[in-house]
Amino acid sequence: MIELTDVRKVFPARRGAAEVVAVDGVSLSVADGEFAGVVGPSGSGKSTLARLVNLLERPTSGRVVVDGQVLTDLDDDGVRQARRTVGMVFQHFNLLDSRTAAGNVEHPLELAGVGRSERRRRVADLLDLVGLGDRHASRPAQLSGGQKQRVAIARALAARPKVLLCDEATSALDPASTTGVLDLLRQVRAELGLTVLLITHEMAVVRAVCDSAVLLDRGRVVDGGPLTEVLTRPHSPLAAQLLPAPAVAGATGDLLRITVTESAPEGRVLRTLAGELGLDVEVVGGSVETVAGHRFGRLLLSVTGDDGRLDAALQRLREGGSLVERAVPGDEPAPMDAHDDPDPAAPDGRVVPHLLDAPEVQR
Known part of the structure; x- marks a missing residue:
């Protein structure tokens, strides 16, 4: 449905500043x-x-394909037509204050x-689909943040x-x-058969x-894939962000980071180490989460x-499907900066056009 191939976006130097390589x-x-x-x-x-x-931004180089159409081969009119198949939801809702919820969707x-x-x-x-059928006459100022985003989602779905x-x-x-x-x-x-691409810095949302x-x-992809594969991949930067490993400072003995899964749960790991082999085991820290509908965890x-x-x-643990890594102080990956992404696409303060500015909508 979405294919990006070697896509690069470079914003030229302006006002004495160097060029910005936003996507590389x-x-x-x-x-x-x-x-x-x-x-x-x-x-x-x-x-x-x-x-x-x-x-909404043309790449400097590379190929973008959405729903079988090579968008990078189209002229501006062709791109506007192709955008009928793409809806967009933004962080700050972008609702019209002068219109009701129904008016914004309309x-x-x-x-x-x-x-x-x-x-x-x-x-x-x-509005019924997003659970706001009874708020059709409300203006944005009368809605909560979650309700505003529901209106924005309904608006993004207007073009089917x-x-x-x-x-x-x-x-x-x-x-x-x-x-x-x-x-x-x-x-x-699920109901509309959509393909969803979610941009976020919130790992809880991804999970x-x-x-x-x-x-x-x-601007570069450093890791990725299906989450069920990523979380069992050794030394995965993405897995380290999704399920941060507990810090090892102050811990003693041989330190092990164990990734547990539904097929290799924590109980089996502990039984193997303590019950079967007579080792003394202390759980220093860790957590177990549901990710992509499956149970994963990391224990120290x-x-x-x-x-x-x-x-x-x-x-024995590795043969049983557990990911086992020896841990030493100082090897914990740094957490991501959890602030909003500054927008390198607007280095001169210009406004990026909103998707709704395109007047064509599928009937």
Whole structure:
């Protein structure tokens, strides 16, 4: 559904500043119906990448394919037509204060010239879908942050898109609203058969809804893949961000980081080390989470006992499917900066056009 091949975006030097390489040779693939995430620290190019997917920004080089169309081969009119298949949800909602919830959802349909009766039927269906059928007459100032984002999602769905791009769609929300919006995104993905690309710095969001993810750093993909594979990959930077390993400072003995899964749960790990091989085991820290619908966890264990038994235990755990890594102080990956991504796509302060500025909407 979405294919980016060696995509690069360079913003030229302005006012004496150096050029900005926002996206540097990114290739990624998102399958039809997949819920994929793009994560990374501040300034890594996440938001620029989102705008490259629907050519709100044209790449300097590389190839962008959405729903079988090579967007980078199209002229501006062709791109505007192709955007009918892509909806976009932003962090700060971008609702029109002068319009009601229904009026905001109806706006792109009006621009497209859709008839009044069809507009109103479509708006009513969408507001019901996002759980706001009873708030159709409310203005944005009368809505909570979560409700505003639901209106924005309904508006993004007005064109019956096949792809939904969400750029930090939950970053301005409180935890309860975030959970509600993520549940809604899962629902609309399932009911409408959408492909969703989620741009976020919130690892909890990725764990909650994504099937796969890529990790960006300085405009490059440094890790990625289906989450169930990433979390069992040795020395994975993305896995270290999704399930941060406990710090080893102050721990004693032989220190082991164990990744546990449904097929190699923590109980089996502890029984192997302590029950079967007679090693002394202390759980120093760790957590177990549900990721991509499956149970994963990372434990930090302090193990003492016969070295020969320990080596045998490690071998047995690895043969049983556990990811086992020896831990030493100072080897913990640094957490990502959890601030909003500064937008290198607007180094001179210009406004990036909103998707809804395009008047064409599928009837």
